[in-house]
Amino acid sequence: MKQLIDVIQSVRLSDDGEALVILDQTLLPGQKVYEELRKPENVWDAIVQLKVRGAPAIGIAAAYGVYLAVKHSPANTMDEVRHTFLKSKAYLASSRPTAVNLFWALNRMEARFEQLFNHSNGIEAVIAGLREEAKAIQLEDEQVCEAIGEYALTLLEPGFGILTHCNAGTIATAKYGTALAPIYLGQQKGYNFNVFADETRPLLQGARLTAWELSEANVDVTLICDNMASIVMSEGKIQAVLVGCDRVAANGDTANKIGTSGVAILAKHYGIPFYVCAPTSTIDFECQTGQEIVIEERSAEEITSKWYTEPMAPKNVKTYNPAFDVTDHSLITAIVTEKGIFKADQLHELREQ
Numbered sequence: 315m316k317q318l319i320d321v322i323q324s325v326r327l328s329d330d331g332e333a334l335v336i337l338d339q340t341l342l343p344g345q346k347v348y349e350e351l352r353k354p355e356n357v358w359d360a361i362v363q364l365k366v367r368g369a370p371a372i373g374i375a376a377a378y379g380v381y382l383a384v385k386h387s388p389a390n391t392m393d394e395v396r397h398t399f400l401k402s403k404a405y406l407a408s409s410r411p412t413a414v415n416l417f418w419a420l421n422r423m424e425a426r427f428e429q430l431f432n433h434s435n436g437i438e439a440v441i442a443g444l445r446e447e448a449k450a451i452q453l454e455d456e457q458v459c460e461a462i463g464e465y466a467l468t469l470l471e472p473g474f475g476i477l478t479h480c481n482a483g484t485i486a487t488a489k490y491g492t493a494l495a496p497i498y499l500g501q502q503k504g505y506n507f508n509v510f511a512d513e514t515r516p517l518l519q520g521a522r523l524t525a526w527e528l529s530e531a532n533v534d535v536t537l538i539c540d541n542m543a544s545i546v547m548s549e550g551k552i553q554a555v556l557v558g559c560d561r562v563a564a565n566g567d568t569a570n571k572i573g574t575s576g577v578a579i580l581a582k583h584y585g586i587p588f589y590v591c592a593p594t595s596t597i598d599f600e601c602q603t604g605q606e607i608v609i610e611e612r613s614a615e616e617i618t619s620k621w622y623t624e625p626m627a628p629k630n631v632k633t634y635n636p637a638f639d640v641t642d643h644s645l646i647t648a649i650v651t652e653k654g655i656f657k658a659d660q661l662h663e664l665r666e667q
């Protein structure tokens with residue numbers, strides 16, 4: 315029988331290569347709507363609105379975005395093509411600031427572009443090469459997530475209660491997810507995990523996406539409000555915390571969805587291991603500590619009125635809506651990558667590889 319991870323693809327190129335097809339994550343779990351995006355403006359907008367979200371999925375979308383910009387451009391000369399490429403790259407890079415995969419994927423596309431530009435047999439060859447590179451980023455992400463899942467599974471035992479925050483599942487990546495990858499792989503082996511999903515205020519990625527993904531996949535999942543994590547931990551229901559992340563600094567500090575650092579502090583208090591699952595493309599060795607990570611701030615409306623039929627806060631009340639927070643490396647038991655499991659102070663080994 316086909317599993318959810320085999321049938322849901324949140325980002326892919328259309329069969330004719332003319333558009334990026336995304337699953338609109340803002341409409342889940344109510345509606346499963348796929349949208350075709352042809353222009354960089356559409357891709358930019360989909361990333362800003364979180365129609366496509368999750369660090370690896372954003373990177374894949376942006377990679378296809380620059381390919382589509384060149385493909386649909388009226389450029390006639392190689393210099394015009396280069397101008398189009400660089401303009402759309404800079405534009406897509408401005409969509410969200412925190413997830414390093416966005417910049418990583420765009421830089422990789424640029425390196426390929428320069429190669430093609432210097433050795434190319436014309437515009438069509440550049441377009442074909444960019445398409446190939448974006449597809450490679452997507453396929454590699456699938457393999458990378460599977461490897462993360464296999465490594466993370468070695469840290470877990472059948473029957474474990476697992477707490478997760480936000481959504482680092484199959485829809486946030488090419489396939490499998492990062493933090494949810496070991497849960498899918500464990501399910502295939504009959505591990506029978508009990509997963510607790512934090513609802514993840516204010517945009518409810520845990521309630522709308524993780525709870526949806528896991529229940530569609532027949533994983534035992536229990537939805538809790540963010541402020542219930544402490545009680546479920548104190549009741550002995552959680553044996554491990556698994557989260558994804560948007561950027562890992564060289565010292566192991568980790569930016570992930572707002573609320574993650576609070577979960578890590580609780581896990582430390584209750585003596586529960588806290589694992590961050592991330593592809594090595596999420597490690598930013600240019601960034602020395604978490605203090606250097608730019609944290610996206612989003613609109614007040616996400617806190618005051620979204621999801622409610624009437625505004626839930628006084629008009630004009632001051633708000634603060636950081637989309638991510640940084641978990642100090644001292645709270646992280648290990649970082650699970652496709653190349654193995656690392657303590658924060660071992661990350662430099664990956665830099666040397």
Ligand SMILES: CSC[C@@H](O)[C@@H](O)C(=O)COP(=O)(O)O
Nearest residue numbers: 367368369482486492558559571
């Ligand atoms: C594999 S997804 C990893 C992270 O991007 C994820 O945990 C997260 O925080 C996503 O935030 P979002 O704002 O929903 O894009």
